[in-house]
Amino acid sequence: MRRALGLAAFAAALTPVLGAAFGYNSGAQKPGGVKNRLDYENEFRAAKALEGAPAGGFTSVRLFTMLQDENAGNNPIEAIPAAIATNMRLLLGLWASAGSAKFDRELEALVTAVNRYGDAFTRLVDGISIGSEDLYRNSDAVEEGSNPGANPQVIVGYIQKVRQRLSSTKLKAPIGHVDTWTAWVNGSNAAVVGACDWIGMDAYPYWQSTALPNNAIEQSPRLFQDALDKTRAASQGRPVWITETGHPVSGRTWGQSVASVENAKRYWHEVGCPRFGREPIWWYKFQGDQAGDQPNFGITPPGQLTSKPLFDISCKPPGSSSPVPIPVSTGRPGAGGPPTASSSSASTSSGARNSPRSDVSSPPSVTTTNSAILLSGTISATSSTATNSPMLLNGTVSATSSSPATNTNGAVLTAGSIGGVWAALLAVVFAV
Numbered sequence: 001m002r003r004a005l006g007l008a009a010f011a012a013a014l015t016p017v018l019g020a021a022f023g024y025n026s027g028a029q030k031p032g033g034v035k036n037r038l039d040y041e042n043e044f045r046a047a048k049a050l051e052g053a054p055a056g057g058f059t060s061v062r063l064f065t066m067l068q069d070e071n072a073g074n075n076p077i078e079a080i081p082a083a084i085a086t087n088m089r090l091l092l093g094l095w096a097s098a099g100s101a102k103f104d105r106e107l108e109a110l111v112t113a114v115n116r117y118g119d120a121f122t123r124l125v126d127g128i129s130i131g132s133e134d135l136y137r138n139s140d141a142v143e144e145g146s147n148p149g150a151n152p153q154v155i156v157g158y159i160q161k162v163r164q165r166l167s168s169t170k171l172k173a174p175i176g177h178v179d180t181w182t183a184w185v186n187g188s189n190a191a192v193v194g195a196c197d198w199i200g201m202d203a204y205p206y207w208q209s210t211a212l213p214n215n216a217i218e219q220s221p222r223l224f225q226d227a228l229d230k231t232r233a234a235s236q237g238r239p240v241w242i243t244e245t246g247h248p249v250s251g252r253t254w255g256q257s258v259a260s261v262e263n264a265k266r267y268w269h270e271v272g273c274p275r276f277g278r279e280p281i282w283w284y285k286f287q288g289d290q291a292g293d294q295p296n297f298g299i300t301p302p303g304q305l306t307s308k309p310l311f312d313i314s315c316k317p318p319g320s321s322s323p324v325p326i327p328v329s330t331g332r333p334g335a336g337g338p339p340t341a342s343s344s345s346a347s348t349s350s351g352a353r354n355s356p357r358s359d360v361s362s363p364p365s366v367t368t369t370n371s372a373i374l375l376s377g378t379i380s381a382t383s384s385t386a387t388n389s390p391m392l393l394n395g396t397v398s399a400t401s402s403s404p405a406t407n408t409n410g411a412v413l414t415a416g417s418i419g420g421v422w423a424a425l426l427a428v429v430f431a432v
Ligand SMILES: *[C@@H]1O[C@H](CO)[C@@H](O)[C@H](O)[C@H]1NC(C)=O
Pocket: 135, 138, 139, 140, 141, 151, 152, 186, 187, 188, 189
């Protein structure tokens, strides 16, 4: 037995790349209501069996809220028991743009979940995001009153509050915040960076209609890398996790970026494949929405759940016809990367320990929960993987993120008066 473990550890040490979290964003809503435990279980099973996916399927899911019912009670989101039942890892999210009373309910729901489910839950947590795009929505770029966010001081206060509240519990997961890359590069938000163990970047070249020379699909790899580089430069040494990115399979053209299955496939292969398994990433998104002319980012169609993607998602090396296997992580997120699939044998798993912090980070994406959702009280989501705090302190933690609730209304999206990237981002928020 001892020898077997030793060999496993040795093999792990030789593995060049740790399995970083390979996840997707999951909102709390479904057409006509909020998802319940069965909905989440069915979704997680389908996502884990995604045909042709690196590592065999998604292994982590990003949530946007801890509350099952935004309007009443502190019941934890039912994605948690569903994740336990399906061994899905979690990048938890606490909604932070609806005032402190609502935030306190998010926190109580999290503590309730820890007490109720114990280690079966905490071992699955890749990270905890305090908020989602609150700084983006707080910026001048977003129309006043149309889309409430939260200012940096508020987010820093929430982060401190969560750290203190969780310190007496068994949940030891890295705490961060998710925002658009444009919010991270804004120096006025530096205090939030300083309060985080990791920072989550949302980036969507599709929405960057003012990018130069343009945002046509062939510019996407460069635009994404640029957003990631700038976010890392502003990260004060924190790991950067890619918490949202993707390209729509259908919907209107934005700037010069065309929404199509062909372009979504190209984006997956050119932006996603080089990073899957190497950097923590939560794709936007697994199942599509009935979106009308709004962009639909799903790699599987709306309606009946399926594990069959709309295009070939197997990652192949250049000039080869064989898919590249992605290591499935089996340990806690290590220094290098966020979450990985299974859990506890932290020591063997991740090469993360040997990775520079910079390897941990990854690109952005725009997440969104839209205020519409908020207003309607439908946001939800959660979870994270835990890496232990010591790792965090050393800057080695990795993990992942969260995402906003899916929203059902696309109607409001239009940000006609806003303009440029911001408009695009805003639109995303709404659209999603
Ligand atoms: C930069 O961040 C501050 C604080 O969040 C915000 O008030 C301001 O509008 C942001 N600037 C831009 C250009 O978005």
